[in-house]
Amino acid sequence: MYTCFLAGPDWSTDSRNLGKAVMYGSLVDRHGKRGSPVVPGSVKKIMDDKDSVLYTVTILKSQYEAGYYEGDEFQPGTKVNIEEEFAKLCREKRFIVREFKFDPSQASRSAxxxxxxxxxxxxxxxxxxxxxxxxxxxxxxxxxxxxxxxxxxxxxxxxxxxxxxxxVLYKVAHGKDPMLTKSLDKALGSEDTSGADDEEGGEEYHDFVLLKFDP
Structure with a gap:
């Protein structure tokens, strides 16, 4: 058996492809089909982000296809490499396949x-x-x-x-800055310039020097 990582798009959110029938080929070519090479229950979701999902899955490395008679001639059985075909089909679905080899010593070193x-x-x-x-x-x-x-x-x-x-240093209550500035304008400023905006810088202009301090 062969364990690998699969990283690719999250097809579960694509409602257009949910429940789509498996493509078995033409109707005249259905005399012999292999089942899924994935070991039942081996697919485990490791993590996901906004668009992609990472799985671990265990599959069969290869499979023996039994021989058969074609007319009077016997066709011998062959050993099929499922690993390569599985990786090819995953790439068609935009999944990247990477082999996983468990190393007990690596786990302790990582810890x-x-x-x-x-x-x-x-x-x-x-x-x-x-x-x-x-x-x-x-x-x-x-x-x-x-x-x-x-x-x-x-x-x-x-x-x-x-x-x-x-x-003078004023400690102003939260949200009372505009009220204090307006009161200072009335007490120290002139009516024609208090609270006016500077045309060039867009900053408030007062007849007194005002610096705010927000530690």
């Missing part, structure tokens, strides 16, 4: 390799988590420094020298 990889992954995760916890504070402080520098630079560009402005 050991998987265990080793899991140990390495756990070690890398531990190191990466520790690195992130150590450097998160430094990255956050640097980010805040950049925000402060930008507030200073834009305020000088907006109001000029000498430096005379006040920087």
């Amino acid at each position: 050991m390799a998987l265990e080793q990889l899991q140990v390495e992954v756990d070690g890398m995760r531990t190191g990466l988590t520790r690195w992130c916890k150590t450097h998160y504070g430094e990255a956050f402080v640097a980010w805040m420094h950049i925000k402060v520098i930008r507030v200073f630079a834009e305020s000088v560009l907006r109001y000029g020298l000498p430096v005379d402005f006040t920087a």
Whole structure:
């Protein structure tokens, strides 16, 4: 017997081909036909994805066809290689056939390799988590420094020298950003420019410097 993998399209979702009759050839050529070489119950579905399915199946490698008389002349029996014919028929159905040979030692090696990889992954995760916890504070402080520098630079560009402005940090409740911005526009902005969109950049323009910070 011969065990192989079959990978190909999922015909079970093609309703047009479900229940289609088996093609036995012309009516005058039905004196001898072989049955399916597939061992009953050997087809097992391994996995599938969106369009393809992977099976394992066990088939007969070859089959002996008994001899017969044709008139008064005896035709001797022949041994037919089913493996090649099976692969050919599978290719017609867009299935790829690959031989499977079970190696007991390979299974243990694969298990050991998987265990080793899991140990390495756990070690890398531990190191990466520790690195992130150590450097998160430094990255956050640097980010805040950049925000402060930008507030200073834009305020000088907006109001000029000498430096005379006040920087305020607001902690806004979730979903209340538009309400706070509108209130600041009323308190600090002018009626003709508050909330207007910049024609070139499409960003909101205010009479005060506004930088949002979403850590």
